[in-house]
Amino acid sequence: MHSELSILIRAPRTEIFRTAANLERWPEFLPHYIRNHFTSGSAYDGIVDMSCHRPPWVLKWTSQFRADPEKFELHFHHLRPTTRGMIVIWTMEETPGGVEVKITHDFTLKWPLIGALVANWIIGRYLIDSVATRTLRHLKQTVESRTK
Numbered sequence: 001m002h003s004e005l006s007i008l009i010r011a012p013r014t015e016i017f018r019t020a021a022n023l024e025r026w027p028e029f030l031p032h033y034i035r036n037h038f039t040s041g042s043a044y045d046g047i048v049d050m051s052c053h054r055p056p057w058v059l060k061w062t063s064q065f066r067a068d069p070e071k072f073e074l075h076f077h078h079l080r081p082t083t084r085g086m087i088v089i090w091t092m093e094e095t096p097g098g099v100e101v102k103i104t105h106d107f108t109l110k111w112p113l114i115g116a117l118v119a120n121w122i123i124g125r126y127l128i129d130s131v132a133t134r135t136l137r138h139l140k141q142t143v144e145s146r147t148k
Helices: 013-021 023-029 115-146
Strands: 002-009 033-042 045-054 057-068 073-080 087-095 098-106
Touching: 002 115, 013 023, 013 087, 013 098, 013 115, 023 033, 023 115, 033 057, 045 115, 098 115
Parallel strands: none
Antiparallel strands: 002 098, 033 045, 045 057, 057 073, 073 087, 087 098
């Protein structure tokens, strides 16, 4: 499963990165996020337990997280449970009119026979794309409202 979602944000790239990289504060401006908590490492490089609402469920996972302030990128490697092995990369590229923030998910579910179907349709479209779309939309609202 490969997914790319993006949004144009009209704000300084440094402000977008600073806001997006502060995972423990996500629940303050991303209403679907419940809690992000680092269990080891530091705020820019560590293991983080994450949880969010995707009605009717609460989704929970653990990721190795690394923020790269020089490249304006966020990197997640899912460690557990169902999405173990998923790679998520956020990029922030300056473009005419703002900054394009893109979230890319790459995931292969190694279940015989139904793995690709579950990864693409249930995990990909129903869960990941839904959560990532809301995340980008609320990030845009938050950062743009601060920089007006």
